[in-house]
Amino acid sequence: MLEIFRHDLNIDFVGKSKVAVGISVVVIALCLGSIAVRGFNWGVDFRGGILAQVRFDRDLSPAEVHEAASALWLGEVEAQNFEGSKREYLIRIDTRGKDEKSLAGGAAQQAFVDKFGAGTQIGKIEMVGPKVGAELIQKGALALLWSLVAMLLYIWFRFTLDFGMGAVWATFHDVMVMLGAFSLSRREINLPIVAALLTIVGFSMNDTIILFDRVRENLGRRRKADFGEIVNISVNETLSRTVLTSLTVLLSSIALFFFGGGVLRDFSFAMIVGVLTGTWSSIFIASPIAMWWRKRFGVPVKKA
Amino acid sequence: MRHIRGRLILTVALTLMSVLLLLPTMVGEKNLPEWWKSVLPSKRLSLGLDLKGGVHLVFEVESDKAVEVELKHIADNVRRGLEDEGAVVDRVEASPGQPDRHDDDRVRVHLASADGRPTLEALVKKNKGWGLTVDSGASTDTEVVLSPDPKVLDRRRDEAIEQAIEVIRNRIDQYGVGEPTIQRQGEERVLVQLAGVENPAEAKALIQNTALLEFKLIDSKAESDLKEVLAGLKFGDLTEENAKRDAEAKVESALGAKLPVGSAWLFEVKRDKITRKIVQAYPRIVRKETLLSGAYLSDARVDFGQLHNPQVALRFDAEGAKRFADITGEHTREFLAIVLDNTIYSAPVIRQRISGGNAVIEGGFDSREAHNLAIVLRAGSLPAPLVLLEERTVGPELGQKSVQDGKIATLVSTAAVMLFMMIYYRRGGMLANVALMLNLMYLMAGLAAFRATLTLPGIAGIALTLAMDVDANIIILERIREELRAGKTPRSAMEAGYDRAFSAIFDSKLTTLIAGLILYQFGTGPVRGFAVTLSLGLVIGMFTALVFTRMVYDYVFATRRVTTLSV
Numbered sequence: 001m002l003e004i005f006r007h008d009l010n011i012d013f014v015g016k017s018k019v020a021v022g023i024s025v026v027v028i029a030l031c032l033g034s035i036a037v038r039g040f041n042w043g044v045d046f047r048g049g050i051l052a053q054v055r056f057d058r059d060l061s062p063a064e065v066h067e068a069a070s071a072l073w074l075g076e077v078e079a080q081n082f083e084g085s086k087r088e089y090l091i092r093i094d095t096r097g098k099d100e101k102s103l104a105g106g107a108a109q110q111a112f113v114d115k116f117g118a119g120t121q122i123g124k125i126e127m128v129g130p131k132v133g134a135e136l137i138q139k140g141a142l143a144l145l146w147s148l149v150a151m152l153l154y155i156w157f158r159f160t161l162d163f164g165m166g167a168v169w170a171t172f173h174d175v176m177v178m179l180g181a182f183s184l185s186r187r188e189i190n191l192p193i194v195a196a197l198l199t200i201v202g203f204s205m206n207d208t209i210i211l212f213d214r215v216r217e218n219l220g221r222r223r224k225a226d227f228g229e230i231v232n233i234s235v236n237e238t239l240s241r242t243v244l245t246s247l248t249v250l251l252s253s254i255a256l257f258f259f260g261g262g263v264l265r266d267f268s269f270a271m272i273v274g275v276l277t278g279t280w281s282s283i284f285i286a287s288p289i290a291m292w293w294r295k296r297f298g299v300p301v302k303k304a
Numbered sequence: 305m306r307h308i309r310g311r312l313i314l315t316v317a318l319t320l321m322s323v324l325l326l327l328p329t330m331v332g333e334k335n336l337p338e339w340w341k342s343v344l345p346s347k348r349l350s351l352g353l354d355l356k357g358g359v360h361l362v363f364e365v366e367s368d369k370a371v372e373v374e375l376k377h378i379a380d381n382v383r384r385g386l387e388d389e390g391a392v393v394d395r396v397e398a399s400p401g402q403p404d405r406h407d408d409d410r411v412r413v414h415l416a417s418a419d420g421r422p423t424l425e426a427l428v429k430k431n432k433g434w435g436l437t438v439d440s441g442a443s444t445d446t447e448v449v450l451s452p453d454p455k456v457l458d459r460r461r462d463e464a465i466e467q468a469i470e471v472i473r474n475r476i477d478q479y480g481v482g483e484p485t486i487q488r489q490g491e492e493r494v495l496v497q498l499a500g501v502e503n504p505a506e507a508k509a510l511i512q513n514t515a516l517l518e519f520k521l522i523d524s525k526a527e528s529d530l531k532e533v534l535a536g537l538k539f540g541d542l543t544e545e546n547a548k549r550d551a552e553a554k555v556e557s558a559l560g561a562k563l564p565v566g567s568a569w570l571f572e573v574k575r576d577k578i579t580r581k582i583v584q585a586y587p588r589i590v591r592k593e594t595l596l597s598g599a600y601l602s603d604a605r606v607d608f609g610q611l612h613n614p615q616v617a618l619r620f621d622a623e624g625a626k627r628f629a630d631i632t633g634e635h636t637r638e639f640l641a642i643v644l645d646n647t648i649y650s651a652p653v654i655r656q657r658i659s660g661g662n663a664v665i666e667g668g669f670d671s672r673e674a675h676n677l678a679i680v681l682r683a684g685s686l687p688a689p690l691v692l693l694e695e696r697t698v699g700p701e702l703g704q705k706s707v708q709d710g711k712i713a714t715l716v717s718t719a720a721v722m723l724f725m726m727i728y729y730r731r732g733g734m735l736a737n738v739a740l741m742l743n744l745m746y747l748m749a750g751l752a753a754f755r756a757t758l759t760l761p762g763i764a765g766i767a768l769t770l771a772m773d774v775d776a777n778i779i780i781l782e783r784i785r786e787e788l789r790a791g792k793t794p795r796s797a798m799e800a801g802y803d804r805a806f807s808a809i810f811d812s813k814l815t816t817l818i819a820g821l822i823l824y825q826f827g828t829g830p831v832r833g834f835a836v837t838l839s840l841g842l843v844i845g846m847f848t849a850l851v852f853t854r855m856v857y858d859y860v861f862a863t864r865r866v867t868t869l870s871v
Contacts, residue, residue: 001730001785001871002727002728007785007786007789053702055701110505121699121701122697122699123698123699123701123702124354124696124697124698124699124702125695125696125697126695126696126697127692127694127695127696128693128694128695129691129692129693129694131693132362132693132694139826140826142826143822143823143825143826143827146822146826147818147819147822147823150818150819150822151815151818151819154814154815154818155811155815158811191761191831192760192761192764192831192834194831195761195765195823195827195831195834195835198819198822198823199765199768199819199834199838201819202815202816202819202820202838203772203816205812205815205816205819206772206775206812206813206815206816207812209808209811209812209815210779210808210812213807213808213811213812214808216807217804217807237786238782240782241778241779241782244728244778244782245772245774245775245778245779247724248721248724248725248771248774248775248778249768249771249772249775251717251720251721251724251771252717252718252720252721252767252768252770252771253717253768253771255713255716255717255720255767256713256717256764256767256768259709259712259713259716260709260710260713260764261705261706261709261710261713263354263706263709263760264709264710264713264760264761264764267761267764268764271768
């Protein structure tokens with residue numbers, strides 16, 4: 001039978017956890033640094049403003065499109081080729097500090113047609129008022145926070161608090177890395193990205209719990225063994241499954257990245273980064289934190 | 305066979321149900337026979353606006369304005385009551401407090417002398433329906449501060465929002481859009497989704513038009529007194545918001561201080577006779593009092609006047625007709641301004657008393673404009689202005705491209721996952737693939753059953769959910785391999801594999817489900833669609849992995865002698 005890892009594999013993951021945690025600390029520091037210095041490229045959903053995708057019937061230079069859009073809307077205009085096409089443009093208008101009433105998008109279609117001819121097609125126009133954007137950031141952050149809290153409670157109930165802490169911090173690690181990746185690559189954060197972020201929260205948690213489930217099982221079987229040893233055995237035993245599942249989700253995300261069109265590209269980028277960091281954190285971050293918690297606060301007593 | 309019968313029946317039933325739910329989507333609603341529609345589900349899976357094109361609008365009802373009107377109404381009642389009691393009143397003011405709350409809204413009564421105060425207090429006590437109390441701390445002898453019951457104002461605010469939604473619904477229904485979505489969102493927001501609208505700007509204007517129709521008298525004396533000032537105030541088209549504001553500032557500084565008490569200025573617009581575009585706007589002076597409003601209309605329709613110019617014919621109800629007759633009788637030879645949303649459309653001279661309750665707005669419209677004006681007048685005026693918070697327009701071409709992209713991406717990703725499973729786990733993998741196909745079918749059927757809307761992130765959700773559902777099969781198959789290696793017989797390895805994998809699958813899926821549900825709770829629009837897909841997929845995935853595949857194994861072990869497992 002086909003195996004990606006030999007079944008009698010025995011890698012000392014726990015022994016290498018210091019190095020792994022070190023790598024994660026450096027990566028997270030880099031991410032936080034980028035978030036602090038460069039910030040995020042908030043999409044129109046969060047920042048407020050206008051985003052238009054327009055296809056013209058002939059090649060146009062960014063300057064021409066810029067000029068036309070500037071005449072149409074108040075605010076800072078940015079015109080950018082869409083997927084390398086000279087006919088199709090993404091136009092972003094930063095309307096911060098401008099009157100909300102000037103945000104009209106609907107009249108734009110006619111104005112573009114008047115200027116560039118009947119072949120002009122509006123792919124989409126999105127206008128979001130600044131009020132809505134600020135609310136969405138708040139809602140997104142709350143959703144993230146509450147899902148982490150709810151999951152911590154569930155794991156606490158089904159396992160013990162040390163496992164819960166390990167799983168939640170590992171997941172938090174993944175969120176940080178994903179946000180950092182978006183900050184570093186200057187990719188736009190919009191609503192679907194938040195959905196991807198929360199999917200990864202679920203995915204990473206899923207991964208960690210499957211490992212912890214094995215630890216729970218092995219703890220029951222080998223009562224005498226050292227916790228670290230049990231974690232190590234469990235990681236090795238579940239390694240095939242962890243990597244295989246990650247591979248299937250990765251395959252699927254890569255398919256979305258290449259075939260899903262422009263709209264899904266950033267979304268699948270988030271998924272790819274998330275699957276990689278989620279797998280990493282399940283193997284290298286979750287258990288050391290659970291172990292550390294156990295050492296620091298003692299072995300939690302399970303009621304049932 | 306007996307031990308699998310229950311599960312088999314369940315699987316067959318679910319599959320049948322899914323086929324029934326998905327058939328309308330596969331063959332199209334129109335191709336279904338009549339008898340089907342009467343007993344079986346006939347709604348197809350609906351596509352979100354990002355896939356079929358359309359407009360998504362979120363408005364905020366400025367309900368503070370409606371409350372302010374109510375406050376003014378209360379102030380008027382107080383003034384009238386005081387005058388009836390013989391008290392001398394200087395003025396009664398409505399003074400709204402901070403926005404978005406109504407516990408600091410006040411009515412201020414300025415009395416001519418302190419003698420009026422006991423009268424006022426008695427009046428307030430007598431008219432309990434007004435819900436007013438005297439705020440003694442803030443009052444002086446001649447300025448009495450009344451605080452209205454915040455509950456009354458809050459109720460008015462709620463009514464205004466409900467009324468606004470009703471008016472929007474009426475207007476859209478008359479405009480003619482297939483299956484519009486009109487929903488209240490949160491406290492004072494309204495979500496409007498219109499699929500396949502050809503002219504989003506027009507639809508938006510139609511909704512946002514306050515359509516407050518008023519009849520006021522032109523103050524001819526003031527106009528002739530201020531003739532020179534007025535002559536210098538002529539503007540072009542003021543449709544553009546900024547131009548309008550500049551013009552307003554200019555008129556206000558030239559005219560504002562010179563107006564007689566009880567009069568105000570409003571713009572009148574003049575249109576080109578041929579193109580019917582607004583070519584000129586200039587201020588006119590009107591008496592502030594509204595003689596008649598659109599509330600008394602029973603109908604508004606487009607008809608064609610002399611020279612076939614489109615015009616809007618109004619019909620008043622009985623009360624309105626009587627008032628209109630009185631007004632025209634009383635003010636013959638004066639000019640009556642027809643004011644729509646604070647702009648004068650025409651100001652004809654009243655030649656004689658008009659009974660019968662019919663009137664016409666000439667206004668020089670083009671026929672499309674007249675048509676839309678008639679709609680908004682028929683549907684009634686908005687109780688408060690609407691502010692546009694969010695607008696998303698997706699063209700039909702982009703929508704179609706997204707559907708294509710989404711389909712291809714889902715197919716490629718599913719095929720890749722299935723190929724991988726088949727190579728890696730051989731027959732076990734093939735069984736997992738069958739489970740995966742069932743999964744996809746149940747998921748689509750589930751979405752149809754929940755009347756969920758398929759959005760682009762939703763399609764991505766399907767692809768990802770399928771990939772994550774494979775996880776349950778991988779856990780089981782890996783576990784079976786382990787048990788086989790530990791030297792168990794195929795049958796006990798299979799049984800142990802499922803038993804031991806259960807807690808891992810259950811706990812991990814349930815935690816992910818928690819994330820999915822929270823995503824649904826907090827999400828809006830496309831994110832919600834994604835959360836529904838994800839959560840539904842998790843539950844279905846547990847069923848196919850734990851119940852369906854296990855049933856197949858049980859069947860095989862019961863009917864054949866199995867010596868090796870192909871996993």
